[in-house]
Amino acid sequence: MQTGSEFESGWVDLTDDEYDRVRQAAETYRESIVVRLCGEVGLRPPEIARVTSGDVETRTTRNGTHRFLTVRSDAESGREAYVPTPVYSAVRRYVNERALDPDECLVDVTPRRIQMIVGEVTDRAGEMFGDDRLRSVSSRDLCRYYARRLVHREQVDARVVQAVGPWESLDTLRRHLDPVDVDTVLDEFERSSVPGPGAADPTVEVCRAVVSAAFGVLVVGPDGLVEYANDGFADLTDADGDVAGRNVGSLYSGDAPGVPADTDEPTAVALRRPDGSAADAVRVATPRGGPGGTESGYVAAFLPREAASDVGRAERGQSVSARVTTAVEVLDATTAVVDDASTRTEVASGVCDRLAAAEAYEFAWVGSVTGDRGVVSTAWEGIDEPTAESLATRASESVDGDSGRPATERGVRVFDSEDGSGLPPFETDDGPVGGVALVPIVYGDTTHGLLALGASDDATFGEAERAVLASLGWQTAQAMTDVERRNLLLADSVTELEFRVESDRSFFVAASEHLGGTFELQGLVPGESGTLLYFVTMRETTPEAVFDFAAGVDSVENARLIRDYGDTSLVEFVVAGEEPATTLTDLGGHVAAFVAEDGAQRITAEFTTETDVRAVFDGFQSPFPESSLFSKQEVDLTEKQQSVLRAAYLAGYFEWPRGSTAEELADSIGVSSPTLHNHLRKAQQKVLTAFFDDE
Structure with missing residues (x-):
């Protein structure tokens, strides 16, 4: 409900859930980018209209990599806006798919059109x-949010x-913030170091410092009683109540470690x-130091067993943190690999080179998952x-024989892992190779292959490192998809x-078999969270029958x-689930058509002429082993070129005077002006070549 203050001021104060709903309503990449640049970067429409991919600058600190966007005003001077990593990733995908040059505008329309x-x-x-x-939310409301x-x-x-925002002064910004009341003042002073209630009690200060720590913390008094335990300790021990007041010895299974005289070494407990x-x-x-220098108990931090294992390895000279850092650096660098x-x-070669060049890993390997040959080295x-x-050969043993997909595709597995959850030891003719992680290269529901990393002989891979490597596998798969899509966008043929x-893994195949209907694709649009929106014409069945059938299929979220x-x-x-069209899209193709009837589907997709057809077929057979390649042919006029040429003709672009300008045509299609001209000129050249060659 709109509040009185909102109505009077004309502002709409969005909650996080409401902002997410606005984001979900974006139907195109461009719409999504515009909304996120307003709501998550704080840009106004005139600023968005000037932004190029070359305006983004990367800066690295000891805690990670950050991006700033140079925002230019009319006077060519401006500020640096902070770009959150999820927004940067979305922008990179947008730039790659449209093959934009660094000096091309991301959203090549007027500020009014952005509004x-x-x-x-x-x-x-x-x-x-x-x-x-x-409905009342505007671009200025998104900046206010x-x-x-x-x-x-x-x-x-x-x-x-x-x-970092578009406000000239703090006074201008203050108009968008809540007024400061007495409770806010008290909260801020209690959070500060200004002396106040409890300031003389070191326990209070310690508790405030560690209350949100991600690990377990105990504050123990000189009498051995627990004075404070944070939520991290409760999570670590599954404690169902407050342990304050209990003797610290009762919290241990077996003998409790002694009271430290100084900061002690990591101790397994x-x-x-x-x-x-x-x-x-x-x-x-x-x-803890008590009054007058007397001891006043101690503070103990607890990490889970995985951390204890890392400590043990560190004592043996293994640099787990160095490997995690390397994985993070390569994860961040995959965008450059795509370029x-x-x-x-x-x-695949670029990722292997970057990983193997680091001291943390001894080797890197990428293999492709095939439908009938297991895994082949890439x-x-x-x-x-x-x-x-x-x-x-060893990686092929991890591929499911029925589905043709790697059993490890939902998580990183390790050859000869210490916890017994991984794969048998990996050996070569020269002997065993220890510490080998097998990482799935999966994007959406499509498996591109596997990445193997080798560390030292007795190294194991901790939980944190596995999590980073899983992200690296996903990012590598996305990079492979982005390269194929970029090449397809710029292809002459x-x-x-x-x-x-x-x-029956495919909903449309199963529906055609069970209902006896025919399903023909009319359009395919990317949706939220990896879903695809299929616009399909149906005949020889009823919508009611299809809706009833779809209700029992988990992969169909809505119809x-x-x-x-x-x-x-x-x-x-x-x-949201596995579909032939989804798989071909994730493999970098453009799905042009499909017809599903009588329990079978014939689907056509376009790829660049440089695409490895065998790799596409293997990737397609991985989730759909019952598939076959029906035909292969080269097409000079791509579907995008044909659609742009047709749209230009119908919009009166070739008439004099023109019925539509290039900017209007590009805006209606949802591409930038340079991309429109690229497709249009190539299409015109091919049509004219075909016409004059026939004479």
């Missing part, structure tokens, strides 16, 4: 969620927000859970070819592949009737 784009998205959000309040979220919810210093079982951990403790690579194999660095082939699929023509119906399906 209209926001209005179209918020109108759609209001309709989707039945909330008329969302940006300020209020950072200051009030993220507790960012208002001076910092003003510096076993904490007692409520059910009597032990929670393995490592403890680091330090004494330098022109094929999926070059992406690229490697730091090992010879026989070892690479041995890795491919394409390879058209037609597949036949007989698998709605758009129009009933009598003999046929146009239906929108939101599909």
